[in-house]
Amino acid sequence: MKVAIFSDTHDNLTLFKKGIDYCKKQGIFTIIHAGDIISPFTIRVFGDYSQFNFIGVFGNNDGEMRYLKKLYKTIYYPPHFFEINGKKIALTHNPETLDFDKTDTDIIIYGHTHEKDLRENNEKLIINPGEACGYLTGEPTFAILETDNLEVKILNISQI
Numbered sequence: 001m002k003v004a005i006f007s008d009t010h011d012n013l014t015l016f017k018k019g020i021d022y023c024k025k026q027g028i029f030t031i032i033h034a035g036d037i038i039s040p041f042t043i044r045v046f047g048d049y050s051q052f053n054f055i056g057v058f059g060n061n062d063g064e065m066r067y068l069k070k071l072y073k074t075i076y077y078p079p080h081f082f083e084i085n086g087k088k089i090a091l092t093h094n095p096e097t098l099d100f101d102k103t104d105t106d107i108i109i110y111g112h113t114h115e116k117d118l119r120e121n122n123e124k125l126i127i128n129p130g131e132a133c134g135y136l137t138g139e140p141t142f143a144i145l146e147t148d149n150l151e152v153k154i155l156n157i158s159q160i
Helices: 013-026 040-047 065-071
Strands: 002-006 030-033 053-057 080-084 087-091 107-109 116-121 124-129 141-146 151-156
Touching (some): 053 080, 124 151
Parallel strands (some): 002 030, 107 124
Antiparallel strands (some): 080 087
């Protein structure tokens, strides 16, 4: 099963929609977001994409949290733990909220740094998809995770 992983959208609707449209064309209908969506109008994009399964956490810049939570019940305070396709996942925004070594999961997903990170640590797959907004690095990215074999691709939204 393939899932898309976004983080640090920071209200860049154009790039966020482009990434989600790509997912739709690829048949990827589960979206994980590692925080900093920012405003309720950005999460409303999923009203147009009701066929998607959305799981997200709040970031440090999500100032309208109560409104975001009203719009989407599947946005959680980090860290959030869940399973997809038999894989235990920890989802957080700021990596400092988790002790990666002591977290009993197969996959750790985080954001906040705006920097891509893809590595294994103590038999855990660690993923930061980078920033979907492209504001700090100039490279708007997101990741696609294949849960069957834990293969991850980080894609540049400008190039899809």
